[in-house]
Amino acid sequence: MAGPTRGFLGRHRGPDDVRLPPGQYDVGDGWPVLTAEATPRLVPERWTMTLDGLVANPMTWTWAEMHALPQTTYQGDIHCVTTWSKLGTSFTGVSVDVLLEAAQPLGTATHVLATSTTGYTTNLPIEDVQDGKAWVVWDHEGQPLTPEHGGPVRLLVPHLYFWKSAKWVTRLTFLDHDQRGFWEQNGYHDRGDPWKEQRYQGD
């Protein structure tokens, strides 16, 4: 069957819908939590951020060093593969571009594997973390990120489904190949573009 489902009308479709990728709905002020693991209790002073792999200068920043870098705020929308979107929200932290400038990925680097303190991983093409598309963030709408939303610090790649925005991120490893992360090994899409509805492998 490719046609309509008998008797299904769906919710009211409003003017804001142009901001919703296909199959997504607006969660409003809410922000659902989706995690596959126990929420870790991280001590910021013991957290570090590392860029390694195919980079000219492997780098590690402490919490204090990260906060001394130029900060930027992302203002916009986020989209979860479980079909909710949160419109017009904001996050503050450091652009991954700032980290890349210090670490200098080699020309052979094509992909990134993000790793969390929990061991969670997710893979991204290098283009998706460059040129103002990705951040390492610690504030949400002016408040410190809460632990269940990845606090004290998470990756933010808002143009892709939100499982790519690894909570409790601690490492970006640059690779010359695509290496599947946690959800990607479990059937989720390698890129996860919400506008192309790339939810699962094969989409």
Place this chain on the structure above:
Amino acid sequence: MVTHGKSSVTRVTERTVWRTATVASVAHPSRSLAILRLEIPDRPAHLPGQHYVVRLTAEDGYTASRSYSVASSPRVPTVELAVEMLPDGEVSGYLTEVVTPGDELEVRGPIGGWFIWDATTPAVGIGGGTGVVPLVCMLRYATEVGRADLLRLAVSARSLPDLPYADELAAAGALVAITRRPTVPPARPTGRLTAADLAPLMTEGATYFVCGSAVFAEAVTQLLVDLGVPAGAIKVERFGPSG
């Protein structure tokens, strides 16, 4: 494992292709709950813990899809999903109030390679509300293969009507915690699951499957970590407000 459906080892694309399911039956064990049994031709077999995505399409092409855990054992011919009606839930409202036997639904699955259990190693399942559904699948499968001894269960809900499969779970020896309204003479005082409830369930080498609302999952995983369960042994499936 002996299952209906094809081999459990299938290519991912076979599990993510959209199939047309036919609704075989609809039951309403309580006002807010529907149990749907679906006939899904040519489906890959599922593992306990996996889910299906159901996609609804309106006349104008608008679609809405949500994920629902499978309650039925891989050994039975139909796929059983339990759907809780959520406030303003456009998909759950349709599935609990509009769907009738004979209707066709688009589905894809089974999905999920993380929150799964094959009844060969010890497991502790802790579920809240409709979060018990994947645990019911685990229980049914373990019982059928004669390994119910490997599974220990604790489940919780606001009231008994809010707990799907309450009788089946209680009969299997699950600890049942009702948090607000006791509707039967309580075997256990009304209240949330505590460390004292969970401590006796702890099993060396077990995997802990926690499923429920974000608040429930957060509380339970913290209890487990505080009891000394390694974080790596805990698998969590959180239900957001997903309509």
